[in-house]
Amino acid sequence: MDLNKVLALTGLFHQGSLSHLLSGTCELCLESADLSGFLCTPCRTALAASEHACSQCAEPLAHPGRCARCQQQPPAFDYAYSSYLYQPPLSDWLLHAKDQGQLQWLKRLAWLMQHRPVTTLDAVDGLVPVPSSARRLLYRGFNPAQLLAASLARHWHLPLHSKAIMKHSSEDQRKLSATQRRRNQNHSFSAGQQLFRGEHLLIIDDVITTGATANAVARLLKQQGAGIVGVWSMCRTPAKSTQHTS
Ligand SMILES: [Zn+2]
Numbered sequence: 390m391d392l393n394k395v396l397a398l399t400g401l402f403h404q405g406s407l408s409h410l411l412s413g414t415c416e417l418c419l420e421s422a423d424l425s426g427f428l429c430t431p432c433r434t435a436l437a438a439s440e441h442a443c444s445q446c447a448e449p450l451a452h453p454g455r456c457a458r459c460q461q462q463p464p465a466f467d468y469a470y471s472s473y474l475y476q477p478p479l480s481d482w483l484l485h486a487k488d489q490g491q492l493q494w495l496k497r498l499a500w501l502m503q504h505r506p507v508t509t510l511d512a513v514d515g516l517v518p519v520p521s522s523a524r525r526l527l528y529r530g531f532n533p534a535q536l537l538a539a540s541l542a543r544h545w546h547l548p549l550h551s552k553a554i555m556k557h558s559s560e561d562q563r564k565l566s567a568t569q570r571r572r573n574q575n576h577s578f579s580a581g582q583q584l585f586r587g588e589h590l591l592i593i594d595d596v597i598t599t600g601a602t603a604n605a606v607a608r609l610l611k612q613q614g615a616g617i618v619g620v621w622s623m624c625r626t627p628a629k630s631t632q633h634t635s
């Protein structure tokens with residue numbers, strides 16, 4: 390039986406790191422995998438990240454600094470960081486995990502996030518996964534951001550605030566325009582029961598596309614008393630303007 394199937398079936402997602410698993414072959418070049426268990430070190434270090442990104446919203450930029458949009462209309466979160474760019478093979482792996490329910494891929498992706506962490510972790514008081522609506526949770530069976538955040542919280546011994554924010558709408562954001570997303574996001578989240586007292590919180594998501602989701606969640610967290618709110622996503626899609634000019 391395929392090792393991945395065995396791991397998925399036995400629920401190993403919730404047990405510690407990947408390093409105890411059998412080392413296999415690299416998914417990309419078929420050489421021996423390193424401690425990740427599924428990639429060799431050269432392939433892993435070659436996974437694309439933004440060379441420069443906006444210090445506030447993590448949008449890939451040609452130069453270091455803050456993007457024009459953040460300077461004109463700053464989002465509610467204070468900073469954002471993405472470990473990788475949303476492009477193959479990472480985008481394919483994420484779709485395996487999200488749309489085909491291949492949970493072993495989420496575990497691998499959490500491992501990849503741990504190996505390119507946000508630099509503020511020492512100052513962070515807790516992690517907040519971007520929530521799924523109850524309907525989507527029922528349909529998919531799991532919330533990818535929640536599983537990534539749970540893995541990261543365990544790794545860094547940080548509190549996980551899974552119920553700080555609630556999500557109502559189950560509209561598929563991928564089908565909406567950027568403007569529609571922003572409008573929709575403002576109405577689809579609400580504060581949970583939790584209140585904060587100036588904590589530094591880190592929102593965890595799988596992909597930042599427009600930053601609209603993170604913005605809506607961060608605004609609520611600050612209304613609930615958070616002092617600093619950052620965002621750490623596994624991947625970031627380049628903005629359209631950047632794609633045209635780069
Ligand atoms: Zn390789």
Ligand SMILES: [Zn+2]
Pocket residue numbers: 443444445446447448455456457458459
């Ligand atoms: Zn920005």
